[in-house]
Amino acid sequence: MITLDPARLSQHFDPREAEDRWDRAWEEWGVHRYDEEGQGERFVIDTPPPTVSGSLHVGHVFSYTQTDVIARHQRMRGRNVFYPMGWDDNGLPTERRVQNYFNVRCDPSLPYEPGLKTEPAGEGGQKAPPRKVSRKNFIELCLALTAEDEKAFKALWRRLGLSVDWALEYSTISDHARCIAQMSFIDLFRKGHVYQVEAPTQWDVDFRTAVAQAEVEDREQRGAYHHLRFGVEGGGGFVVATTRPELLAACVAVATHPSDARYRGLVGKRAITPLFRAPVPIFSSELVDPEKGTGILMVCTFGDATDVVWWREQGLPVRQIVGRDGRLLPAEFGSGAFPSLDAPAANASYAPLVGRTVKEAQKAIVDQLRDPTGAAAKDAQPPLQGDPQPITHPVKFFEKGDRPLEFITTRQWFVRILEHKQELLDAGRKIQWHPEFMGARYRDWTQNLQLDWGISRQRFFGVPFPVWYPITAQGETDFSRPILADQASLPVDPMSDAPPGYPPSQRDRPGGFRAEADVYDTWFTSSMSPQIASGWTLRPERHRRLFPNDLRPQSHEIIRTWAFYTIVKALLHENTVPWRHAAISGWVLDPDRKKMSKSKGNVLTPMHLLDEYGADAVRYWSLSARLGVDTAFDEKVLKVGRRLSTKLFNVSKFVLTQSAPEAPITRDLDLSFLFRLRETVEQASTSLDAFEYSTALDDVERFFWNGFTDSYVELVKARARSEADPEGRGSAVAALQLGLKVFLRLFAPFLPYITEEAWSWGFAQAEGARSVHRAAWPGVADFGGLRAVEGGGATFDAAVGFLAAVHRAKSQAGASVGRHLARLRVATSPATLRRFECVRADAVAAARVENHAAESREGLADGSFEVLECELAEGRPEA
RNA sequence: AGGCGCGUGGCUCAGUGGUAGAGCGCCUCCUUGACACGGAGGAGGUCGGUGGUUCAAUUCCACCCGCGCCUACCA
Incomplete structure (x- = not known):
């Protein structure tokens, strides 16, 4: 039996001090250590x-x-x-x-x-x-x-x-993680799960790196359909709608839907682009949506993912005009890559675009397109038909990027x-x-x-590929024969280490090797x-x-x-x-249920919350939310957590300062309370096993508050101090301590600091577990050897119901809970009355009733009591 | 456009085929010996809408509305 001197315990719990103290103790004791x-x-x-x-x-x-x-x-x-x-x-x-x-x-x-x-x-x-x-x-x-x-x-x-x-x-x-990650690559390479290829890849022009499908997100952007009039070889013309007129110089084809009667006659002919006068094939494809735009569109290198598909399917040429930095590259019209029926005019049109960003180039080219001299169809109309028609449409961005992604052809490794x-x-x-x-x-x-998963990044602070490439005698890098690092040499940095079988001096030399830079x-x-x-x-x-x-x-x-x-x-x-x-x-949402994000400025940092409410309270808030459920941040819940922590502190203080001779738990009230506690343990264990911690917390908290502190503790207080009933007193104090010992462990995973603090006051020594976090989870061992009680938990419920009825009556009479009653007459169901007999003495003492009568009445709900008569005692007689 | 989740008292959230739950907030009362960083009591909801299944629907089904997320849509 533990008995503390109340004077030794502080008035209030100081989370800040306790958190620091216990964090250090846990580390020192190795409480969280994995045992190899x-x-x-x-x-x-x-x-x-x-x-x-x-x-x-x-x-x-x-x-x-x-x-x-x-x-x-x-x-x-x-x-x-x-x-x-x-x-x-x-x-x-x-x-x-x-x-x-x-x-x-x-x-x-x-x-x-x-x-x-x-x-x-x-x-x-x-x-x-x-x-x-x-x-x-x-x-x-x-x-x-x-x-x-x-x-x-x-x-x-x-x-x-x-x-x-x-x-x-x-x-x-770290070296260790590099080693594992490089080993991963080598293993995938050996198994044939990785390959490299030079192909169009989604590219962020600011970070200047390729990005994977998983890192891409859509953002609604303002754009505009620009209606551009193309010519047709042999005469005539048609109008495409495009949001990216700046890619006109990169146009490699024109596409329409096979069933679209409007353009059927064009398929197989060659179109002539305005300004650049490039002859490009017109083909049909199911991928074209006849309802969208004008139903006929220009295919570029590369405006979007569909352009890439067509490039592959149709064997179209590549006219890469957007560079890795997002600016337009030089191009020479009239050469093989950029055919033109009027090269001087095409080059004159293109020259001012070189070096411009995509956005600047769009503005510049639109001005040119308003001028009829650029027309590809010989009808003196300007290529740009009417004003651009504003739309909003989704555009792909790197999730961490600021400018739209471009498709750029680069050499990349894929899984x-x-x-x-x-x-x-x-x-x-x-x-x-x-x-x-x-x-x-x-x-x-x-x-x-x-x-496939693109894993190359053209960046610096990352784990390098454990790969080099041979350089031929002619000085060409041979990407088809990558040299992999020896497993034993990992981790390697190919930029400073030499591959197996090569001296470092052969770096970047004909006949030597070149490091994979990505x-x-x-x-x-x-x-x-x-x-x-x-x-x-x-x-x-x-x-x-x-x-x-x-x-x-x-x-x-x-x-x-x-x-x-x-x-x-x-x-x-x-x-x-x-x-x-x-x-x-789930996510934490701001109080208006909006996602927290830096750009909205609604992100909450946690440290001040820990300072203000204590770690246990912050944990309580986190653990009140179910898995997977997005939860609005609510400071009220932190306050509840702090209150729970305080309650644990106070009730622990009370329980552990009671004194009684060592005695078995024999009284029905005590046994019946423990019966209910045992049910709570079982519920919480089941929930936690299924990772449903919030349900467990809810169940434990509810019974702790309603069953333990508000009810059981009040019901046994008198007996726990009784001079006249040493056996009853021993039973009460033993049950209080067992109850507390169970609750501290039930709460320990949720509120590690306050439970450790209270545990340390006595149980740590008595139980031979210096940390509650290494104590055994409550279970049969705690409740074994207890006598089965008549009515099980319902006996406890009867006492609780009686106390609640008295409280109600006192409150309605405007009296305090502590006020004595001179006389009380209650009614309850026959079953509850029978159970009440077992706990009558404790209940009446807790309710402070001098003369009472309890009668049975059919039709009342089990566990509930009705107050028939109630008379307040005069003044406050001595207890 | 498809998929998933959500919609319950002023707020944040539980829950359930059978007369609605908690905490906070609000109102009234109480300084009692663990606790005023407290305690007791009370008011407050036709459980998003419409149909259907059922003796009975907040709960199951269908449709609709609203919110969120995921995926698709980029001419």
């Missing part, structure tokens, strides 16, 4: 490595807490929990942040400057032109800044009480995924999604795949998070124990990227699924 040697059942979590260059967001707190509660519960269940934390630091977001933070740009042609000094650009620093730095200097800046960013994230995670095993921390740019669609769909069905409907997101995405798509590396954590080929035994993982938690917007690619890798490398369960968290 442990033989017991494991529970392996594949934690999302956050992009550290992104800003801290309440959404982070929200979803990571939802994972943590599962980790903590599993640990208390006795599982050997593997809960790592990674940082996703490589990739464009970091490069962009470094560019802005230091006002620098990477120029790979520059030499490395050792000891380069850079200052944060500050607020007004953007006005100066960016400083060009070498690739190596740029990467150093990225590493330095991400190291700082990781510190901020880690501080938040620790403050929040995530039970991560920090010994398992990793970052996706074959289209041919594995069916296996990928099967894999999705083998994974249990929580909530289940999230599996549909994966299925829909996989079914709709159009392109780096991986970030997802190529982060899709290996389970393997990075397990060690994969570097630690095969360990990998075998940890993979496939048990749980992948993540949010729904990255199902098509992170979840998808991770499934791809597990399939292609080991022909398995990467995890058994995927738990998909």
Whole structure:
């Protein structure tokens, strides 16, 4: 029996101080440590490595807490929990942040400057032109800044009480992760799952890199149909509608629908473009929509994805006029690539466009098109018919980009995924999604795949391909015979390391080698998070124990990227699924139910919330939301969490300061309360096993509040202090302590700080578990040996119902709860009356009734009491 | 345009084939010995709309409306 001296306990709980103290204790004690040697059942979590260059967001707190509660519960269940934390630091977001933070740009042609000094650009620093730095200097800046960013994230995670095993921390740019990611490529290459090809690729002109289908999003943009009059060889003309007149010089064909009578006569002839007077074939295609525009359109290099399809199907030439920087390239009309019936005029028209951005070029060419001298049809009408007709239409953007994507022909590496669609769909069905409907997101995405996975990025801060190419004696790079790194030499940087069998001096020389300059798509590396954590080929035994993982938690917007690619890798490398369960968290919306985003300026940062309400309260808010449900941020819920935490503090103080001789639990009220508590334990356990933590929290909280603090504690208070009834007192105090001991453990995964604090006051020592987070999850062991009680929980309910009726009567009489009643007569159902007899003494004492009578009446609901007569006692007699 | 999710008291959200639930907010009352960072009581909803199935629908089905997301649409 634990008995504390009330004077030793502080008046209030100070979350700030306690959080710091317990965080340090947990780390010191190794409470969250995975046991490498442990033989017991494991529970392996594949934690999302956050992009550290992104800003801290309440959404982070929200979803990571939802994972943590599962980790903590599993640990208390006795599982050997593997809960790592990674940082996703490589990739464009970091490069962009470094560019802005230091006002620098990477120029790979520059030499490395050792000891380069850079200052944060500050607020007004953007006005100066960016400083060009070498690739190596740029990467150093990225590493330095991400190291700082990781510190901020880690501080938040620790403050929040995530039970991560920090010994398992990793970052996706580390040597270890590079090694795994390069191994991944080598394995895919050997199995024939990757290929490279020179092909039109969606290209961001600002970042100057290719992007994958998954990174592309549509944005509604203002545009305009420009009606351009084309000529036809042998006479006549027609009008196309285009939103991209600036691509006129890149026009390679004209297309119409086979059933469109208006243009049927044109098919097979050649059209003449205005201004440039290029003869281009007219063909028909089912892909043309006769209802759209004028039903006849120009095909360019490359206006959109359909242009790419036609280029392939029709064997059209390439007239690439948009460069990698989004500006128009020089072109010589009259040459082979750019035929023209009037080359001098064409070149005169094109010359002013060279070097202009797409947007500028559009403006310039529209002016030219208004001039009748550019007409291709010899009827003296200007090529531009009427004014452009404004429309809004969806345009593809890189999700992190600012200007529309262009299709540009480049050499890229791809992973074959289209041919594995069916296996990928099967894999999705083998994974249990929580909530289940999230599996549909994966299925829909996989079914709709159009392109293989482009993994080349023309960037700097990323994991390089472990690849070189031979240079022929004539000095040509032979991309068809890539040289792969030796597995044993990983990680390699082909820009500084030489390939197997070549001396470094042969770099970029005829007969020598040339490095692959591109780096991986970030997802190529982060899709290996389970393997990075397990060690994969570097630690095969360990990998075998940890993979496939048990749980992948993540949010729904990255199902098509992170979840998808991770499934791809597990399939292609080991022909398995990467995890058994995927738990998909929802989003935090702003109070108006709008998505939080930087551009809207409605993003909430979490630190001040932790300061104001405490980590347990912030966790409570996160855990009140069900998996997969988008939740509006609501500060009220934080207040509720803080109140719950306070209540736990106070009731723990009360329970542990009661004193009684060690005694068995014998009284019906006590046993009946414990009966109900046991039911709550069972419900919570079932819910948590199904990752339905919010239901568990709700059930536990409800019974804690209504059943324990408001009812049971009040009902036994008198007996717990009784001098006259030592047995009853012993039973009461023992039941109070058992109740508290169970509640602290039930709440521990949700509110780790306050529960640890209260646990430490006595149970830690008494139970031989110094941390509540390593104590056994409540179960049969706690309730074994207790006598079965007549009526089960209904006996407890009868006492609660009686107390509620008395409270109601007192309130209606304008009296306080503590006011004594001189006389009370109540009625209840016969069954409830019978049960009430067992708890009558406690109930009457708690209600402070001097003379009472209880009678039975048919027709009343079980558990409820009706007050028939009630008389307040005069004044306040001594208790 | 298709798919998915959501629509329950002022707010945020649970829930269920059988007379509607919680917390917050609001109103009234209470400083009692764990707790005023509290406690007791109360008011407040025809569960988005219309049909259908059923003895019975907020719950199941169909359609519609509104919101959100995903996918498609780029001439």
